[in-house]
Amino acid sequence: MSSSDDLTGAGDLSRGGRKNRSSPFLVLAAGLLVFAAAIGIALLVMRPTTLRIAVGPSGSDDQTLIQALAQSFARDGNSIRLSLVTTAGPLDSIAALRAHKADLAVARGDEEMPDGTESVAILRKNFVVLWAASRKGSGKQAKSKIKGIDDLPGHRVAVVGRTQVNVTLLRVILKESGVDPEKVAITQFNTNQVAEMVRDSSVDAFMTVGPLDSKVTSEAIVATTRARGEPVFLPIDVSEAIASRHPLYESEEIPGSAFSSSPARPDDKIETVAVNHLIVAPKSLSDGTVATFTRQLFAARPSLAKEMPSAAKIEKPDTDKDAALPAHPGAAAYIDGNERTFMDNYSDYIWAAVLLFSVLGSGVAWLRHYVKRDERRLNILHREKLLAAIGLVRQINSIEELDALQCEADEFVRETLECYDDGAIEQGDLAAYSLVLDQFHNAVVDRRAALGATAANLPRMRVG
Numbered sequence: 001m002s003s004s005d006d007l008t009g010a011g012d013l014s015r016g017g018r019k020n021r022s023s024p025f026l027v028l029a030a031g032l033l034v035f036a037a038a039i040g041i042a043l044l045v046m047r048p049t050t051l052r053i054a055v056g057p058s059g060s061d062d063q064t065l066i067q068a069l070a071q072s073f074a075r076d077g078n079s080i081r082l083s084l085v086t087t088a089g090p091l092d093s094i095a096a097l098r099a100h101k102a103d104l105a106v107a108r109g110d111e112e113m114p115d116g117t118e119s120v121a122i123l124r125k126n127f128v129v130l131w132a133a134s135r136k137g138s139g140k141q142a143k144s145k146i147k148g149i150d151d152l153p154g155h156r157v158a159v160v161g162r163t164q165v166n167v168t169l170l171r172v173i174l175k176e177s178g179v180d181p182e183k184v185a186i187t188q189f190n191t192n193q194v195a196e197m198v199r200d201s202s203v204d205a206f207m208t209v210g211p212l213d214s215k216v217t218s219e220a221i222v223a224t225t226r227a228r229g230e231p232v233f234l235p236i237d238v239s240e241a242i243a244s245r246h247p248l249y250e251s252e253e254i255p256g257s258a259f260s261s262s263p264a265r266p267d268d269k270i271e272t273v274a275v276n277h278l279i280v281a282p283k284s285l286s287d288g289t290v291a292t293f294t295r296q297l298f299a300a301r302p303s304l305a306k307e308m309p310s311a312a313k314i315e316k317p318d319t320d321k322d323a324a325l326p327a328h329p330g331a332a333a334y335i336d337g338n339e340r341t342f343m344d345n346y347s348d349y350i351w352a353a354v355l356l357f358s359v360l361g362s363g364v365a366w367l368r369h370y371v372k373r374d375e376r377r378l379n380i381l382h383r384e385k386l387l388a389a390i391g392l393v394r395q396i397n398s399i400e401e402l403d404a405l406q407c408e409a410d411e412f413v414r415e416t417l418e419c420y421d422d423g424a425i426e427q428g429d430l431a432a433y434s435l436v437l438d439q440f441h442n443a444v445v446d447r448r449a450a451l452g453a454t455a456a457n458l459p460r461m462r463v464g
Contacts, residue, residue, distance in 0.1 A: 033360075048081045049289055053279070054094075054102035056087035062106050062277075065123065065310055072300045080293045091163060103285055104293075109276040109325050110165050110248045116283040118328040119317040120290060121297055124211045124310065125274040127254060128169065128236065130157075131221065132205040133198075134229030146205055149174065149234055153183040155204035158197050160220060162188050166209050172246060173273060176238045194220045198227045205234070209275070211313070212258050221259050230263070235270040242273050247324030250274045278317070281328050290330025291339045298334075383433050386412065386440045393443040399451055406444055413437065 055066045063086065070082035087093045090107040097105040098114040108126065109119070132146035145151060152174065159166050167188065171181040189197040194216070197203060206224060208217040224231050236242070239251035252274040257264040279297075281290055297314065304311035317323075319332040326332075333339045389405060396402050416433050 048079055049292075050081045050083050051103040051289070051293065052083045052085050052101070053104040053106065054085040054087050054092070054096035055106040056089050056093055058086050061310060062123070065304075065308060066106060068304055068308055068311070069297065069300060072304060073296060076296075076300070078296045080289065080296055089163070097280070097282065104279055104281050106277070106279055108165060109278055110169065113280065113325070114282065117280050117325075118283055118331075119276075119323075119325045120279045120281050120294060120328050120331045122313075122315040122317055123277045123279060124313040125250070125252065126209050126277050127212055127252060128173065128273045128275075129208045129210075129217050129221075129254065130173075130205065130234040130236065130272075131224065131231035132234060133203075133224055133227075134232060146234070147232060149177040149236065150179060152205060153179055156185040156187060156202050157205045157207055158200065158203040159186060159188045160191060160194070160197070160206070160208045160216060162190055166207070169209065169249070169273070169275070170207055172242060172249070173236055173238075176242045176245070177236070191216050194223050198223045206231075211277075211310070212254065213310075218259055221265060225265075231265065233266040233270055236272050239271045239273050248275060250276070276317075276325075278325070280325075283328065285328070285330070287328075287330035287333060290328045291334045292330075294331045294334045295339070383436050386433075386436045390436075390440050390443045393440070393447045396447060397451070399448065402444060402448060402451070409437070409440060409444075 053066055053070075055063050057063070063084070066082065066084060070084060073081050085093075085096055085102045087096055090105075090111055093102070093105040094107050094111050094113060094117075096102040097117065104120065106123065107113075130149070132151075146155060157170065159170060167186055170186060174181045174184055187200075187203065197206070197220070206220060208214065208220055210217050221231055233254075243249050243251040250273070252272055253269045254266065254272050256266055256268045259265045298316070301311055301314050316335045317325075317327040317331060319327045319335050327335065386409065389409070393402070393405065396405065
């Protein structure tokens with residue numbers, strides 16, 4: 001087979017090699033896949049997290065405040081959003097938390113919490129207000145003999161609110177004050193039964209538990225004054241002892257004129273007991289999520305306080321580890337300035353992503369190398385054919401055959417450049433091929449000159 005046939009066979013192989021030139025599309029597809037994975041991970045990390053918060057009853061100050069907070073979070077585009085789960089009250093909110101129907105709950109600190117429940121923020125303090133009626137009933141002029149808690153045995157105390165925690169709290173106050181709780185009759189009234197409560201002549205004293213600006217407490221005191229005369233406020237002198245023995249309660253003072261300034265009710269500050277009204281969360285809720293929620297909450301507090309004065313009462317919980325209701329680690333991290341940064345939270349994921357992209361990059365490189373194996377083999381074959389052709393060029397006896405060989409070599413050049421453009425061969429491979437090609441061209445030029453000289457001498461030989 002002639003040298004031209006050899007090079008033609010290589011050309012046939014090159015045409016087969018062109019079938020693999022769709023490989024850039026595979027590389028592009030792999031790159032798009034990696035890019036899509038990166039975008040997906042970013043969207044997953046950055047998308048807002050919605051927390052369900054149980055609060056009630058419907059229309060209460062608690063629900064109004066949490067609704068305003070949820071709207072503030074959404075308006076500011078925060079990463080934590082709130083979805084309200086409306087309940088009948090704090091007890092049902094805790095039940096929703098226990099049943100995993102909510103991620104957060106609004107409840108009093110002395111409620112019976114599920115195991116592992118921790119505080120996130122203090123919404124307000126609920127103060128115990130105890131007072132006695134001046135007269136026994138609206139139609140009687142006899143003055144009440146109740147001047148202090150130790151005068152309550154043998155009398156009846158009306159507690160506003162049906163929740164059992166209020167009764168429990170009253171019994172604690174009585175016991176710590178040296179009064180046998182069994183000697184004090186206790187009856188409960190709903191918040192909408194205040195008028196009925198003050199008209200009940202069997203009731204000698206009253207108790208509410210709520211914020212100092214509570215409408216329920218103010219209305220009950222005003223109603224008592226109208227029906228029974230000026231109230232006698234009963235101080236809880238043992239409030240510090242109660243707080244010491246019962247950590248869920250705190251010793252506080254009700255300032256003078258807290259409920260009315262003219263006349264002053266009370267006329268001077270009185271000691272009392274308070275209990276925190278909280279946002280709580282299970283310990284299982286992510287520390288990072290709780291830290292972000294706490295940060296957003298206190299960032300939104302100033303603006304909310306302009307619209308809702310009750311928002312100004314939001315406080316940070318006690319971060320001491322021995323607190324009766326400890327702060328959630330996420331909330332404590334924010335409060336103590338130990339909140340984990342973005343890199344702290346996601347460094348493991350970032351390094352995993354880097355490793356994944358490295359593996360994918362190596363895989364893509366291997367795939368690219370694999371799919372272009374025929375083109376590399378083609379380039380090697382071209383180079384070997386050209387090396388062989390350098391020796392064959394000197395045996396060619398016609399310009400036509402030399403031209404055909406040159407055309408095949410030109411086709412090899414085009415094929416090689418396309419392989420380089422596709423990335424099938426590297427710069428070093430192209431340099432090696434260029435060296436062989438230069439030698440081939442030099443051999444062709446020398447042979448063409450020799451054939452030209454031979455053709456020029458033929459007429460002289462015939463003449464001789």
